[in-house]
Amino acid sequence: MGRTLLQKVWDLHKVRTLPTGQTQLFIGLHLIHEVTTPQAFDALRQRGWTVARPDRTFATVDHIVPTRQRQRPFIDVMAEDMIASLERNTRDFGVPLYDIGDERQGIVHVIGPELGLTQPGMTIACGDSHTSTHGAFGAVAFGIGTSQVRDVLASQCMAIEPLKARRIRVTGRLPRGVYAKDVILTIIQRLGISGGNGYAYEYAGDTIEQMSMDERMTICNMSIEGGARVGYVNPDETTFAYMEGRPFAPQGEAFERAKTWWRSIASDRDAVYDDDVEIRAAELTPVVTWGVNPGQSIGVTGSVPGAGGADAQVADALAYMGLSAGQPIEGMKIDVAFIGSCTNGRLSDLREAARIVRGHHVAKGVKALVVPGSVSVQRAAEREGLDATFREAGFDWRDAGCSMCLGMNPDKLEGNQVCAASSNRNFKGRQGSPTGRTLLMSPAMVAAAAITGVVTDVRELVDDVPAGVR
């Protein structure tokens, strides 16, 4: 009987079964950042432990860093304290840090792949729920809490229960103007935000196979929004082409040997899954969230639910969003447009958004900002002149970080502003204002909303929106 990638990687990294019945799993790569680690390092100091594998631990700063005025010390005393703490901890424990001012700094889920740290067949952990992003390479990647960060620092292992595998096959050609973001939002809407509880999601099918690594990362990134802690795509030639030549990727003959091994860890043809789901790409449309969780979404030409029904949760979400039951989502006024995040802050995302805004201007009264996912993305975009395109259109062009995805830095919504966002969560208060409102959508849709000032079907704005980003 064939095995899935999940099973193969799991078996290879399993140290033992713990007395509790959980698996002690070796973690091949531990990525850390400023927000979820200070207490973990404190625990190490208190108990006199060291970092077991500083050579397999890499740090950067992303969650709280300002995206402009990055001179130290930061104006925000708590942010300065937090960064200083990571600097001290990484220095004391011998962990490499890609700090502010380093060309390798950026959102942890953007720089891991860029640097070639993220590789097929690895187990990866990071104190952030969007660690599932790295599954795009055929890694098994877990978002963990601070106590587990402590465990991984001290032992390079975590204690975890085995996961079931659900294969989600996306088949067929994506229609014009429908992006990877629309695919994953549709999956979450159909399977539910807790539908993936206890599962790893394997994304398969020809639509996924034809996607670029950036697109696969967008898909895997939001697995957790469907309740699945882990999401992955089997590695293939697209993966290997992305890996080749990256700083931490194997080089020369080692790269050829690596490819052989990477191919071997992909799911077998006759692998058995605990569940199987198919999504037909041809049925998909651009998607917008209307509510307060990522599963509350509709096609851009649709109307919000609640008409004739008295579902308390729907009613609560509509009230928070200031929407009336049955109202069309298209035409809803926005105040802010945010392009960035670990979901959609990569070069191809910025290129696509720039293509939409070129020759247009941000609508009056709309504040629009582009926050590249990493310094590397920023530099590449600047080399192509994308920064100029965005600036001329009236967008702010910022430095790299998580920014307004979660509003832990100065980039926050104010009051009950409505934000068209390329990020991953539309929870109440998510973007830094307790009453702020978030509409999740693809970067192209955010760009379209920015220039019209309202939720807009990107397919109507430009004629040449391609059939998927290729």
Add this chain to the structure above:
Amino acid sequence: MGAAKIQVIDGRALPLRGDDMDTDRIMPARFLKSITFEGLEQHVFEDDRLAASRSGQVHPFDDPRFQGASILLANRNFGAGSSREHAPQGLHRWGIRAVVAESFAEIFFGNSLMMGLACVTASAKDVEALMSLVDRNPAAALSVDLKAGTCQAPGMTVAISIPDHVRDTLMTGGWDTTGLLIDNYEQVERTAAKLPYLAGF
């Protein structure tokens, strides 16, 4: 290192109605900027509490009747979203020692176990029955018994579910895992030695 053995959680309860309570609501991100977990208990559900008071309502966490509660009653998919341990830390520091819900999000569930916060599930009907009872009688003494697999309240006993390994972990005090993971480090090294990507392929 051993931790406290947790077998029975006694106390008053706090009913918090609503599905999909995400960790951004439990602990808004602006309170994650401290390098310690100290003081997080003050900010549990802060924005929801603010919204409730603005609309003339009282959030359960502000309701004087539920102060001092140690058992949180919740509905489906409690703790969805972010992996921030600050969410269960805040609840635990507020005084919550057990959460009885219809279901939990996975990362929240795991994070809670790491600090000995017992997360157990019960049927929707039973959760509603417990919530109604506590609404009527906020002083009711509840008892979550991990070994018996029950939650007892005056006049009713409902069945709770908890995965075997979680129950055993809590009851034996083995929920502080680091020591367990370190104590066989030679075996860890043997596992690592088999990995092609750590050996230059």
